[in-house]
Amino acid sequence: MSLWRQLTYGLRSLLRRSARDRDVADEVEHYFEEASAAGMARGLSRDEAKRDARLEAGSIAAAREQARSYGWENAALALIADLRFAARQLFKHRAFTVAATLTLALGIGANTAIFTVIESVLLAPLPYRNADQIAVLNTRYSNMGLTIPRVTGPDAIDVRDESKRLEAVSLYGGGHLGVQLRGHSAYAVVTLTDADFSRVFQVKPIAGRWFRSDEEQRAAVVREAFARDNFGSPQAALGQTVHVEGDAFEITGVLPDWFDFPAHTQVWEAARFNAASTNRTAFNFRAVARLRPDLTLRAAQTELNEISRRLAIAYPRANRDKLIILEPLQQALTGDIRPTLLLLWATAGLILLIACVNVTHLELVRSLERQREIAIRKALGSSQWQVMRPLILESLLVSILGGAAGVLLAFPTVHVLVAMAPKELPHAGSIHLNGWVLLFTAGLGVLTALASSMLPALKAARVDAAEALKRDTSRGMSGHGAATLRDGLVIAEVTATFVLAMGAGLLLHTMTNLLARNMGYDARQLLVVDADAPAHSTQDALNAVRQFNELFASLAALPGVEHVAGIMGLPTGNYGSNGNYKIEGAPPPSPGHQPSANFSVASPGYFQTMGIPIQRGRDFDSEDTYQNPFVAVISQSLAKQSFGSSNPIGKQIQCGLDSDKWMTVVGVVGDVRQDSPAEAPGPTLYMPMAQHPFYANQINIVLRTHVKPLTLLNPVQKIIRDTNPAIALRFTTMDTMLDQSMAAQRFRAVLISCFAAIGLLLAVLGVYGTMAYSVTQRTFEIGIRMAFGADRSTILRTVLEHAAKLALWGIAAGMVLSLMLARLVTSMLVGVRPMDPVSLASAASLLLLTALAAALAPGWKATHVDPMAALRTE
Amino acid sequence: MDHPNTDVIQGTLDMLILKTVSLEPMHGFGIARRVEHISRGVFRVNPGSLLTALQRLERAGWLNSEWRQTENSRRARFYTLTRAGKKQLATEKTDWARRASAIARLLSAEG
Numbered sequence: 001m002s003l004w005r006q007l008t009y010g011l012r013s014l015l016r017r018s019a020r021d022r023d024v025a026d027e028v029e030h031y032f033e034e035a036s037a038a039g040m041a042r043g044l045s046r047d048e049a050k051r052d053a054r055l056e057a058g059s060i061a062a063a064r065e066q067a068r069s070y071g072w073e074n075a076a077l078a079l080i081a082d083l084r085f086a087a088r089q090l091f092k093h094r095a096f097t098v099a100a101t102l103t104l105a106l107g108i109g110a111n112t113a114i115f116t117v118i119e120s121v122l123l124a125p126l127p128y129r130n131a132d133q134i135a136v137l138n139t140r141y142s143n144m145g146l147t148i149p150r151v152t153g154p155d156a157i158d159v160r161d162e163s164k165r166l167e168a169v170s171l172y173g174g175g176h177l178g179v180q181l182r183g184h185s186a187y188a189v190v191t192l193t194d195a196d197f198s199r200v201f202q203v204k205p206i207a208g209r210w211f212r213s214d215e216e217q218r219a220a221v222v223r224e225a226f227a228r229d230n231f232g233s234p235q236a237a238l239g240q241t242v243h244v245e246g247d248a249f250e251i252t253g254v255l256p257d258w259f260d261f262p263a264h265t266q267v268w269e270a271a272r273f274n275a276a277s278t279n280r281t282a283f284n285f286r287a288v289a290r291l292r293p294d295l296t297l298r299a300a301q302t303e304l305n306e307i308s309r310r311l312a313i314a315y316p317r318a319n320r321d322k323l324i325i326l327e328p329l330q331q332a333l334t335g336d337i338r339p340t341l342l343l344l345w346a347t348a349g350l351i352l353l354i355a356c357v358n359v360t361h362l363e364l365v366r367s368l369e370r371q372r373e374i375a376i377r378k379a380l381g382s383s384q385w386q387v388m389r390p391l392i393l394e395s396l397l398v399s400i401l402g403g404a405a406g407v408l409l410a411f412p413t414v415h416v417l418v419a420m421a422p423k424e425l426p427h428a429g430s431i432h433l434n435g436w437v438l439l440f441t442a443g444l445g446v447l448t449a450l451a452s453s454m455l456p457a458l459k460a461a462r463v464d465a466a467e468a469l470k471r472d473t474s475r476g477m478s479g480h481g482a483a484t485l486r487d488g489l490v491i492a493e494v495t496a497t498f499v500l501a502m503g504a505g506l507l508l509h510t511m512t513n514l515l516a517r518n519m520g521y522d523a524r525q526l527l528v529v530d531a532d533a534p535a536h537s538t539q540d541a542l543n544a545v546r547q548f549n550e551l552f553a554s555l556a557a558l559p560g561v562e563h564v565a566g567i568m569g570l571p572t573g574n575y576g577s578n579g580n581y582k583i584e585g586a587p588p589p590s591p592g593h594q595p596s597a598n599f600s601v602a603s604p605g606y607f608q609t610m611g612i613p614i615q616r617g618r619d620f621d622s623e624d625t626y627q628n629p630f631v632a633v634i635s636q637s638l639a640k641q642s643f644g645s646s647n648p649i650g651k652q653i654q655c656g657l658d659s660d661k662w663m664t665v666v667g668v669v670g671d672v673r674q675d676s677p678a679e680a681p682g683p684t685l686y687m688p689m690a691q692h693p694f695y696a697n698q699i700n701i702v703l704r705t706h707v708k709p710l711t712l713l714n715p716v717q718k719i720i721r722d723t724n725p726a727i728a729l730r731f732t733t734m735d736t737m738l739d740q741s742m743a744a745q746r747f748r749a750v751l752i753s754c755f756a757a758i759g760l761l762l763a764v765l766g767v768y769g770t771m772a773y774s775v776t777q778r779t780f781e782i783g784i785r786m787a788f789g790a791d792r793s794t795i796l797r798t799v800l801e802h803a804a805k806l807a808l809w810g811i812a813a814g815m816v817l818s819l820m821l822a823r824l825v826t827s828m829l830v831g832v833r834p835m836d837p838v839s840l841a842s843a844a845s846l847l848l849l850t851a852l853a854a855a856l857a858p859g860w861k862a863t864h865v866d867p868m869a870a871l872r873t874e
Numbered sequence: 875m876d877h878p879n880t881d882v883i884q885g886t887l888d889m890l891i892l893k894t895v896s897l898e899p900m901h902g903f904g905i906a907r908r909v910e911h912i913s914r915g916v917f918r919v920n921p922g923s924l925l926t927a928l929q930r931l932e933r934a935g936w937l938n939s940e941w942r943q944t945e946n947s948r949r950a951r952f953y954t955l956t957r958a959g960k961k962q963l964a965t966e967k968t969d970w971a972r973r974a975s976a977i978a979r980l981l982s983a984e985g
Contacts, residue, residue: 009932027902034948057920245933
C-alpha cells in the first residue's frame with residue numbers, strides 16, 4: 001500500500017512537475033497567510049503580522065525548498081539532469097565520443113561474440129533429460145597413461161551386464177555410409193546402435209517408437225529432416241524401408257531435429273553387438289551410459305574400477321592395466337574445442353583490457369582539460385562524490401553506446417566464427433546470442449565504465465581547487481603525475497598487444513609450418529571420390545573389388561586423368577584402421593608394447609597415383625588375388641621399426657585386420673602423415689584390395705589429373721553410375737581434405753591474428769593519442785626551445801625517443817608475460833617452440849615500428865611549431 | 875537573550891502530527907498551531923519540516939489530503955487520518971509510553 005503510494009505519488013509529481021511545485025507553493029503560502037492572519041487576530045497590523053510570521057517560521061522560500069525536495073523523484077531528477085549534462089558533454093566532444101565508442105565496441109563486440117560461442121558450447125546444459133547423468137565410456141591403459149575414447153565390444157557388454165550403478169549402457173559406431181532409397185544411393189551419417197540408446201538419452205520420438213532389442217539388424221530410426229526430405233512427413237516415414245550398405249531396415253520411429261547425437265546422424269540403425277567381436281583389443285565402438293538417478297559419477301566409477309579389476313583377472317593378456325573410465329558427456333563432447341575457446345576468450349579479454357586502457361586514457365585527457373571546471377565545482381562546494389559523478393556517468397553512457405555497437409558487431413562475428421569453426425565445435429547450429437549473453441555484455445559494459453573512469457574520477461576527486469585554478473595546462477605546467485600515469489597506460493597497452501602479437505606469431509608460424517610440410521604424397525591435382533558399394537558375402541565383396549578394378553580402368557581412360565587407384569585408409573580420410581602386427585620369427589613383445597601401424601588397403605597403382613615413392617621391391621599387381629599367396633607393402637618407418645637395417649623384402653608379417661594369414665612383404669614405400677600435417681610420418685601396412693575384400697567395398701577412389709580435378713566430376717560420376725547405380729558417391733579434392741584437416745589450427749591462427757590486429761590498431765590509437773596530447777601540452781615549451789635555437793630534428797627526436805622508450809618498456813614487460821603464458825599454448829604449436837625467436841623478434845619489431853609510426857605525426861607537428869605563435873598562445 | 879529549546883523531540887514529529895489530525899481534519903498551519911497550543915509553547919514546528927513530514931505520512935498511507943475551503947473561505951489542503959494511520963498512531967503511542975516511563979524511572983532512580 002505505502003510502496004504503491006510512494007511509486008504513484010512520485011511518478012505523478014515527476015510527470016506533472018509544475019503542478020506539484022504549485023501545490024507546494026500554495027500550501028506554503030497558505031501557511032504563512034494563516035500565520036499572519038493569526039497575528040492580526042492578536043491585534044497586530046498587517047505588516048507586523050507578516051514580519052512576525054517570518055520571524056517565527058523562517059523564510060517562505062526556504063520552507064518551499066524544503067517541502068519540495070522531499071521524495072525519491074527528486075534524486076531521479078538529479079540523475080536525469082546529470083545524464084543530460086553528460087550526454088551534452090559527449091555530444092560537444094564528438095571526437096572523444098566516437099573514438100571511445102568505437103574502441104569499446106571492438107572490445108565488447110569481440111567478447112560478446114566469443115562468449116556467445118562459449119555459452120552455447122561450454123556452459124549451456126545439453127538438451128537431454130538430466131544430461132548430467134549421461135557419461136561416455138573411455139578405456140584407459142593405466143601403465144601407459146593412455147586414454148582411448150572408445151571401448152572394445154566385449155568390455156562394454158560386460159560393463160553393461162554387470163554394472164548395477166549404470167541404468168543403461170549403449171554401444172554405438174558408424175559414420176558416413178551409403179544409404180539406398182528407392183534405387184538411388186546417397187551418403188548419410190548412419191549410427192549403428194542398440195535398443196539401450198533411447199534409455200540413455202530418454203528422448204521421445206516425434207513419431208513411432210525406438211526399436212526393440214529383438215529387432216536387431218531389421219529396424220532403424222531416422223531424423224525428422226531425413227523423414228521429411230525422403231518421405232514427406234515423419235508419419236509417412238513409419239514402416240518404410242531404408243537400405244544401409246544394401247541391408248534393409250524398417251523405419252520404426254522418427255527423432256526430432258534438435259536431437260543431434262552422435263553429431264549429424266540421420267539414421268540410427270539397430271545393430272547387433274553381442275556376437276560382433278570377442279576381441280578385447282579392437283576398439284571398434286563408442287559407448288554412452290546413464291547413471292542411476294541420484295548417483296554421482298564417482299560412485300559409478302568405483303564400481304567400474306571393480307569390474308575392470310575382475311576383467312583383468314579373467315583376461316590377463318588383453319585386460320591387464322586396462323580401466324573403463326566414465327567421462328561426463330558434455331566434457332567428452334567439448335574436450336577438443338575447450339582449450340581453443342578458452343584461449344580465444346583470454347585473447348578477447350586482453351582486447352577489452354586494451355580498449356579500457358585506451359578509453360581511460362581518452363578520459364584522462366578529457367578530465368585534464370576540464371580541471372578548471374572541476375576546480376570551480378569544488379570551489380563552489382561540491383563534494384568528492386559530486387565531482388566524480390559526472391565523470392562516471394559520462395563513462396557509463398560511453399559504455400552503453402559502445403556496448404550497443406559491440407552487440408551489433410557481435411551478430412556478424414558469431415556467424416563468421418561458426419562458419420570458420422573446425423568440426424570439433426559441437427552443436428554449432430544452436431549458437432546464437434541470447435539473454436545470458438546480453439546479461440554478460442551488460443555486466444561487461446558496467447565493468448568497463450567503472451574501470452575506465454576510475455582513474456580519471458579519483459584524480460578529479462583529488463583536485464585541489466586553489467592549485468588547479470592557478471595552474472595553466474596550456475603553458476606546459478601540468479603536474480608531473482599525470483604524464484607518468486599516461487605513460488604507464490601506454491606501456492600496459494603495448495604489453496598486452498605484444499602478448500597478442502606473440503601468440504598470433506606462434507600460431508601463424510605453426511600454420512606456415514603445416515602448410516610447408518612434406519606430407520609424403522603430392523596433394524595437388526587429386527580428385528577424391530568416396531565410393532561405397534554394398535556387399536554382404538565374400539562373393540559380393542570380391543565382385544565389388546572386380547567392379548572397382550574395371551572402373552579404375554575406364555576412369556583412367558577419361559581425358560585429363562593420368563592415374564586412378566582405390567584406397568581404404570586415404571590420408572586425412574574418413575576410413576582407416578590401425579592396430580598391432582606380428583613379424584615371423586621376432587621375439588614375442590611384452591604386453592602393451594606390441595608394434596602397431598596404420599592399416600591401409602590399396603589397389604595396384606595407388607603409390608604411383610599418390611606420388612608415394614616405392615623405395616624397394618614392387619607395387620601390388622593383378623597377380624595378387626584372393627587365391628594367391630597374401631602380400632603386403634610396408635612404409636619406411638615400419639621397415640625401420642621392425643627390421644632395422646636388414647632387408648624386409650620376403651619377410652612374413654601378420655595383422656588382425658580381417659584374416660590371420662601371413663603376408664609376404666613385397667615392397668617398401670615412403671612414409672605419409674596419416675591424419676593431418678600436424679602428425680609425424682608413421683608406420684603403415686598396405687595390403688591389396690583383392691586380398692581383403694571386406695575392407696575394399698568402402699573406399700576412396702583417387703584420380704591424378706592434369707586438369708582441374710573438379711572439372712572431371714560429371715564424367716566420373718556418369719561412368720560410376722553406369723557401372724553400378726548402388727554405389728554411393730561423394731566428391732572432393734585432396735587439397736580440400738588436407739585443408740580441412742588443419743581447420744582447428746587455422747581457426748586459432750586466423751582468430752588470434754585478427755585479435756592481434758585489433759589490439760595493434762588500439763595500441764596505435766593509444767600511442768598516437770598520448771604523443772599528440774603531450775605535444776599539444778608542450779607547445780609552449782617547444783616554442784621556447786626553438787626560440788633558443790633547437791633545430792627540428794632534435795625536437796622530432798625527443799618525441800620519437802619518448803615513444804620508443806614507452807614501446808620498449810612495454811615490449812620487455814610483454815616478453816616476461818609471454819614467457820609466463822607460453823605453456824598454455826604449447827599443445828597448439830607444431831614445429832615451433834613457445835619462445836620462438838622469429839615470432840619474438842617480429843612481434844617486438846612490429847610493436848616498436850608501430851609505436852614510432854604512431855608518434856611520427858605528432859612529432860612532425862612538433863617540428864612545425866611556430867615559436868612566436870607558441871609563445872603567444874594562451 | 876537565551877531562547878528555550880522548542881525543537882520537537884527527534885522522531886516524535888510523526889506521532890504528534892498523527893495525534894493532532896486524529897482530533898479533526900486539519901491544514902498545515904492548524905496542525906502547527908495546535909501542537910504549539912496544546913504543548914503550551916514547549917514545541918514549535920517549522921513549516922518546512924512540517925510539510926515534508928505531511929508528504930511523508932501521506933505517501934506512507936497514514937494520511938489523506940484534499941484541497942478545501944477554510945471557514946474564512948481560503949483554499950487550504952486538509953489532512954485526514956486513514957485507518958492505517960489510526961493503527962500507526964496507536965502503535966507509536968504505546969511505544970512512546972513504554973519509553974517515556976522507562977526514562978522517567980531511570981531519571982528518578984536514587985543511588
